[in-house]
Amino acid sequence: MITVVEAGSNMEQKTAFNEKIRQSILIDYNISKTTTEEDFNQLTFLASTICHAPTAFLSIIDKNHVWLKSKTGINIDEIERKNSFAQLTLESKEQQYCLNYSENPQVFEEAKIHYQELYKFYIGIPLKNAQGYIIGVLSVLDTKERQLKKHQIEGLKALANQCVKLFEFAKQNKKFSIVQRKLKQKYQELEKFASVVSHDIKSPLANIISLTELLKVENQGKFDDETTQYLNYLNESSYSLRNYVDGILSFYRSEHILEKDYENVDLHNLLSGIAHLYDVANDVEIDFPETVTLHHVNKAALTQVFLNLVTNALKYNSKDHRKIQITFKKTETFYHFAVIDNGDGFSEENSNKIFELFTTLDTNDRDGNPGSGIGLATVKKLINSMGGNIKVSSTLGEGSNFQFTIKRV
Structure with a gap:
């Protein structure tokens, strides 16, 4: 029996698989819905300025919604993902997705429900990580139809690249913080170990030094030169070990200084x-x-x-x-x-x-x-x-x- 697999079915499976990976990447980046860093605000402001457009925003495409991490010229936090500008950019697989009202008025009419204004121009630059997966979209909207110049598009791509670098920096910084906390914990454990071991060593050392001194005093003139020399070696070695232990403690305690x-x-x-x-x-x-x-x-x-x-x-x-x-x-x-x-x-x-x-x-x-x-x-x-x-x-x-x-x- 021969099983026939339709090409469309394979494509849907591949798309679903890629989307699953993309969602896991978003989780790995830990991009908070509630946090808007000033750096991203500045980038969206620059995007608006470069295009001489009233509205720009950085959107993150979640499982069912698109939420705006930073924005200029609008006051929206989240919209449905279906038929959104960000979703259309994601599906286009282009380096930039550009659309005017006259080309597809329905898209802009539906968008009006979310944006409370009829826009007539849109351009979106996908934010791709090193593996080619889209983290988000840098978007610009205008109320009139536009044809951007080459340097404006290149400027948007440069800003999109900076957005990706900020995401990567935040991701690496998070990993660094985790490693730093673990190292600090290990250092504290090592310091505690050094302190305990040093105490356990210094206590018998003090006894050895005291007993050696006492033995020399109480038996003065009774030991031959060789025995006296052995006692001196024992005493000197004990003091050296005590100083060594004190040095170790000082080295680790310098962290507190x-x-x-x-x-x-x-x-x-x-x-x-x-x-x-x-x-x-x-x-x-x-x-x-x-x-x-x-x-x-x-x-x-x-x-x-x-x-x-x-x-x-x-x-x-x-x-x-x-x-x-x-x-x-x-x-x-x-x-x-x-x-x-x-x-x-x-x-x-x-x-x-x-x-x-x-x-x-x-x-x-x-x-x-x-x-x-x-x-x-x-x-x-x-x-x-x-x-x-x-x-x-x-x-x-x-x-x-x-x-x-x-x-x-």
Whole structure:
């Protein structure tokens, strides 16, 4: 038995299938019926202006209705889809669907029911996504018959293209927001995990340090040199691990610092407060600028940056007289700072590595403690989040120059 399938039936099935896909695409774009963004209002206004026509609108073709996302010259929110101008544009499959009253008066007479005015000219530009499916239609109406010029039609097509880009931007922005929320949730979970693990590690570490110190004091003179050395290793390793844990916590908590309010900051007072922390050391000299007002900066983040850089400059300096000079200048878009020391320095090839998390140069500070590779990574994270950048130049045995910027707002 041979089954005969009519061509018209196949066409109807294909049209129904395409319409189903088109409706799913509209859902994916999440184009709200109730929201009219100013960007779309401006585009419809430009469409009206380009054509010197009183009416223009951006319509979205839903399952049974056509609703107007933005409009100029009319006050309609929604009409039936059947026999609407937007539906005719969709069915035409043309790059632009243009119609005058004299060509099909019935269409305009039926449209009068919805628009409360007898229009005699219509042009619609379909808004197609990258896959060729029509999201909506950019339409222009006039009360007199028209023949648009080539540059007017090209102008409408350019506006239609911008409409599609706005839809795509909104779609991608929605996806970005979802990913951002998930990342923030993961970060919070990681921060909580780090906090719990750090607490669980620091508690027994404190016991190890206390017991080791107690063991050394109560058995002073009883242990041989080798045993005493083992106890010293145990003590030093415990302190290093504690500092490492503190560094991890500081790195993750820096995210909260970035959420602080921006304010005007007196740079001299900020640096003076940090310098006073080292007043007890007679071998330390810290020079910094006189009164300078920084406008709209994150004071907590900037304080943390300077505190880390100054502390590092003093820790990794084995000279008898430790000197730090802090300089400042501003340009139209950035505040520029430099923290210059006369410390131990390092080879130029390591100038980029030192800002990587958990990366150390295998050198100990002036007290013999190894670095954690977290402090400068935190500094870079804070500076980048303030719209700036950091770089360093250094000479082994002579000192380092950390230069960084933060964006002026």
